[in-house]
Amino acid sequence: xxxxxxxxxxxxxxxxxxxxxxxxxxxxxxxxxxxxxxxxxxxxxxxxxxxxxxxxxxxxxxxxxxxxxxxxxxxxxxxxxxxxxxxxxxxxxxxxxxxxxxxxxxxxxxxxxxxxxx
Amino acid sequence: xxxxxxxxxxxxxxxxxxxxxxxxxxxxxxxxxxxxxxxxxxxxxxxxxxxxxxxxxxxxxxxxxxxxxxxxxxxxxxxxxxxxxxxxxxxxxxxxxxxxxxxxxxxxxxx
Numbered sequence: 001x002x003x004x005x006x007x008x009x010x011x012x013x014x015x016x017x018x019x020x021x022x023x024x025x026x027x028x029x030x031x032x033x034x035x036x037x038x039x040x041x042x043x044x045x046x047x048x049x050x051x052x053x054x055x056x057x058x059x060x061x062x063x064x065x066x067x068x069x070x071x072x073x074x075x076x077x078x079x080x081x082x083x084x085x086x087x088x089x090x091x092x093x094x095x096x097x098x099x100x101x102x103x104x105x106x107x108x109x110x111x112x113x114x115x116x117x118x
Numbered sequence: 119x120x121x122x123x124x125x126x127x128x129x130x131x132x133x134x135x136x137x138x139x140x141x142x143x144x145x146x147x148x149x150x151x152x153x154x155x156x157x158x159x160x161x162x163x164x165x166x167x168x169x170x171x172x173x174x175x176x177x178x179x180x181x182x183x184x185x186x187x188x189x190x191x192x193x194x195x196x197x198x199x200x201x202x203x204x205x206x207x208x209x210x211x212x213x214x215x216x217x218x219x220x221x222x223x224x225x226x227x228x229x
Contacts, residue, residue: 002161024182033216042221043162043207056216090161106152107217 003027004110006091008022010118018079021113025072025093032054033107034066037063037088049074050095081117120145122210124220132228136143139223140191141208148210151184151191158224165206166193205210215227 003026045058049068
């Protein structure tokens with residue numbers, strides 16, 4: 001158990017809809033990362049938050065947004081869903097005890113949220 | 119920016135044989151190289167890592183080697199077992215930067 005919790009584990013929805021994926025990082029971790037993994041693909045970095053602030057952006061579509069709340073949990077919002085958005089979405093956390101977002105720690109991944117868009 | 123290549127994309131070995139997965143990176147500032155194992159339906163889990171001041175690291179049946187000059191690092195699994203079957207990802211990270219992952223290697227250990 002990595003200590004990173006993601007909900008829901010599975011989600012099936014229709015094109016055009018909006019969904020929210022939730023992540024609770026390991027206790028004390030300040031940084032949260034979101035990754036997308038399409039079928040048989042690698043891990044595509046979407047976005048990183050550190051202590052409530054956006055830290056880095058990767059290949060995140062404009063239809064997607066994220067935020068990190070004061071209690072450090074994070075949500076990834078996906079809107080106007082398309083068939084191609086079907087994928088596993090992983091949250092990872094790091095940064096326990098770090099005062100700066102230096103990305104020096106090991107990444108701990110959650111079990112992922114599997115999104116299916118029909 | 120950093121680019122990480124990984125080979126092979128798929129690898130099948132007989133149980134008990136060794137498996138080797140190789141990665142190359144482009145950014146000479148990268149100094150941390152972890153390997154993650156992703157079992158079916160699960161999130162990636164760190165299995166071993168190496169920092170740039172070390173050339174080799176071993177943990178039981180798993181070892182990682184790093185060649186900074188050539189900018190490549192490799193994962194070695196000896197005496198493979200069926201439970202080693204998974205997708206393996208390498209990654210590289212420079213200090214203060216984000217991780218860049220390789221595309222992954224699907225390892226199948228045949229009984």
